[in-house]
Every structure is written in C-alpha cells, then in structure tokens.
Amino acid sequence: MAADTIHLFLNPTAGRGRAGRRQPRILELLEKSGVPIEYHASRSVGDLEAQVLRHVDAGVTRIVVAGGDGSVHEAVNGIMRSKNNAALGVIPTGTGNDFAKACDIPLNWEHATQLLGDRIDAEGAPRKIDVGRCNDRFYANGAGIGFDAKATRIAQSIRLPIGDLVYLLAIFRTMLGGIASPRLRITTGDYTWDGPLTLATISNGPWVGGMFHIAPMADNADNRMELLIAKPVTRRRILTLLPKLMNGEHMQEDEIIHQPVTSLSIKAEEPIPSHLDGEVQPLQTDFQVAVLPSALDLL
Numbered sequence: 196m197a198a199d200t201i202h203l204f205l206n207p208t209a210g211r212g213r214a215g216r217r218q219p220r221i222l223e224l225l226e227k228s229g230v231p232i233e234y235h236a237s238r239s240v241g242d243l244e245a246q247v248l249r250h251v252d253a254g255v256t257r258i259v260v261a262g263g264d265g266s267v268h269e270a271v272n273g274i275m276r277s278k279n280n281a282a283l284g285v286i287p288t289g290t291g292n293d294f295a296k297a298c299d300i301p302l303n304w305e306h307a308t309q310l311l312g313d314r315i316d317a318e319g320a321p322r323k324i325d326v327g328r329c330n331d332r333f334y335a336n337g338a339g340i341g342f343d344a345k346a347t348r349i350a351q352s353i354r355l356p357i358g359d360l361v362y363l364l365a366i367f368r369t370m371l372g373g374i375a376s377p378r379l380r381i382t383t384g385d386y387t388w389d390g391p392l393t394l395a396t397i398s399n400g401p402w403v404g405g406m407f408h409i410a411p412m413a414d415n416a417d418n419r420m421e422l423l424i425a426k427p428v429t430r431r432r433i434l435t436l437l438p439k440l441m442n443g444e445h446m447q448e449d450e451i452i453h454q455p456v457t458s459l460s461i462k463a464e465e466p467i468p469s470h471l472d473g474e475v476q477p478l479q480t481d482f483q484v485a486v487l488p489s490a491l492d493l494l
Contacts, residue, residue, distance in 0.1 A: 201230050201284075201315060202255050204247060204270060206237040209262035211356055214288035221261055221286060221308050228312030237266070247273025251281045257494060258282070259311065261304075263289015267335050268472035271491065275326060275333040282321040284311045284494035290405060291359060291473065294336045297400025297415050298324065298493060314494060321492035324415045327399050327471075329484045334471040335491070337403055337410075338484060340461065341377060341394035342425075344468035345369050348475045350404070359405035366437070376427040377467050383422065383459035388452070393425040395461065397484050401443070403473070408443030412453075418488040422459060424452040458485040 203225065207215030218234075225232050235250075237243035247258055247270050258281050260270040267285055274281050287295035288304050301307045327334045339347070350365035376391035396403070398410035398421045410421040428436070428450055439445040446453060466478035 199230070199257065200233050200255075201225065201257050201259055202233050202235060202250055203259045203261065204235045204237065204243050204266070205260070205288075206243055206262035206266040208237075209266050209289045211290065211354075214262050214266075217288055217304060218261070220305065221288075224305065224308040225259070225312050227309075228316040230312070230315050237262075237269075241269065244269035244273040244276075247281075248276050251277035251279050254279065256281050257284070257315070259284040259286065259494070261286040261288050261308075263287070264291055264293050264336060264473045265289070267294045268474050271326060271335045271472075272333050274491065275487075280492070282492035282494045284315070286311065290361060291402070293400055293402040293405060294472070296402045297336060297413070311494060319494075321494055322416070323489035324491050324493050325399055325418060325420070326487045326490040327397065327420060327484065328487055329397075329469075329471055329476075329482055330479070332471055332476070333487075334399070336400040336415075336472050337396055337398040338469065338471050338482075339394060339396045339403065340379070340463075340467060340469045340482065341392065342369065342374065343394050343396065343403065344470045344475065345372075345375070347404075347470045347473055348468065350473075351475065362404035362406060363437075366433070370430050370433060374428060374430060374433065378464050379467075380462045381422070381424070381459060382461075383454060383456045386454050388424055391427050393428050393450075395425075396423045397421070397456065397459070398423065399486070407440045409440060411443035411446065416489070418486065419455050419457050420484075420486050422454040422456045424454075426450040426452070456484075456486075458483075460484075
C-alpha cells in the first residue's frame with residue numbers, strides 16, 4: 196500500500212498565502228517518504244471539495260490537504276459526499292488550525308509534514324474520528340450559530356497579517372454593531388432551550404478561532420459533541436468573558452449552559468447567521484445536527 200499515490204490538495208491562499216509559498220517544501224518533504232505524490236491546487240472556494248469528491252469517487256483512498264480549517268472543511272465534505280471511503284492527512288498551513296489542534300497534529304507545518312510522510316511510509320493504521328452533520332453539510336471541528344458566526348464573517352473580511360488575532364479583532368468589530376439575542380428553540384434528548392441567546396456552538400473539537408478554548412471537554416473520537424449555549428450578555432460582560440474563553444475557564448460561568456449531545460434540532464424565528472468549521476453558511480432558520488461516530492479515517 197505504501198507505493199500507492201498520495202494525492203495532495205493545497206489551497207494556495209490559506210494562511211494569507213503562506214500555504215502557496217510553502218508548497219515546494221511540502222512536496223519535497225512528502226517525496227522523501229518514497230511515496231508517489233500527485234499535486235492538486237485549489238483555484239476557488241468550493242474547488243478543493245469538488246476535486247476531492249471527484250478523486251475519491253474515482254477510487255483514490257488517501258487524501259492529504261495542506262491548508263487551514265476551511266480547506267479541511269472542504270476536504271471532509273468531499274470525502275463524506277463520496278460513495279467511496281478515503282483516509283485524510285492534514286498539514287496545517289492556515290490561520291487558526293483548530294482541527295489540527297483537536298487531532299494533536301503539530302502546528303509546525305514542516306514537522307507535521309515529516310511526521311505524516313513517516314506514517315505513510317510505515318503504513319500506519321488510520322485512526323477513526325467523528326464527523327458532524329448539519330442539514331446537508333458536514334463539519335470536522337465545530338458549528339456555531341449567532342454571535343460567533345457574525346464574528347467569523349467579519350474575520351474573513353480582515354486582510355491584516357496578524358494571525359490568530361484576526362478573530363479577536365473581529366469580535367471587537369462585531370460588538371460595535373450590538374449584541375443580538377435571537378430567540379431559538381433547541382431540542383436534544385430530554386433537554387430543551389426556548390429563548391434568547393448570544394450564541395450556540397456544537398463542538399467536535401475544543402478550539403475555535405485559533406485562540407478560544409470554547410469546549411475544553413470536546414474529544415473528536417468520543418462519539419458525541421458538546422453543545423454550549425451562552426445566554427444574552429452585554430458588551431462589558433463579553434469583555435470579561437474573553438480571557439476565560441481563551442483559557443477554557445468559562446464553563447462555570449452563570450451565562451454558560453453545557454449539554455453533551457449526539458443529535459439536536461435548532462429552530463429560529465427568523466434566518467440567522469451560522470458557520471461550519473469557520474465557513475459562513477447561508478442564513479437559515481432550521482438546523483438538524485448529528486454526530487456521525489468514527490466516520491472519518493485520519494492518516
């Protein structure tokens with residue numbers, strides 16, 4: 196199996212263009228493993244997903260993606276939408292790299308590439324991780340509704356080369372427009388929330404936005420996800436909560452509600468913003484969310 200071609204999909208714009216600049220070195224390091232590499236560049240939003248889907252449908256069994264959480268999101272959707280199975284390897288070259296953190300993948304991209312090449316050469320068995328599904332889309336790390344989705348959209352418009360701080364700046368800019376508290380009805384098992392809130396997240400991994408330890412208990416191989424609800428808060432309260440969110444010390448705060456879940460239904464009175472793995476979704480009123488246990492093989 197080690198001689199089978201590895202298909203590398205790279206988003207040149209990931210990490211504010213760092214992924215594209217690193218492409219020659221990534222190829223060099225992977226080729227040292229002795230495995231044939233076929234390289235594919237993403238040309239636009241959605242192109243990486245379409246390419247992965249096409250290749251997995253054609254029988255490719257091992258996919259490597261070099262990029263950030265958006266690239267991982269597209270690769271996971273490409274794999275999950277296929278009629279065939281394929282294992283995924285990840286080289287983190289994005290801004291937040293939340294999925295890499297959740298999977299204990301080194302954030303040093305050269306080290307991560309070398310380790311991945313070594314595992315492929317040694318024919319190491321993939322490990323199973325869970326995948327989330329929200330309506331007709333899949334996600335690897337987390338889904339968010341409300342305030343964090345608005346902040347995510349603003350973060351994508353910021354072009355400053357400030358790394359993870361782009362998400363913190365986006366939060367401050369989001370606060371300038373006021374803190375919306377949409378009314379949602381969330382139903383999961385025996386628990387129901389019916390009322391206004393600042394945000395709801397359904398986490399498969401512990402981190403969002405690169406620097407926020409939103410769900411410290413999250414484990415993407417435990418066959419469940421973590422629902423966190425933040426009750427309505429003021430701008431001042433958000434400022435006091437931010438340091439706790441960064442350190443994972445917010446779980447005991449009065450505004451935070453936590454429920455482990457395997458599936459849930461969310462209904463809003465009017466279309467509201469949401470994101471999957473940091474990718475902004477169309478405004479929606481209905482969200483059907485479920486965990487797919489051990490659905491993805493990770494190289």
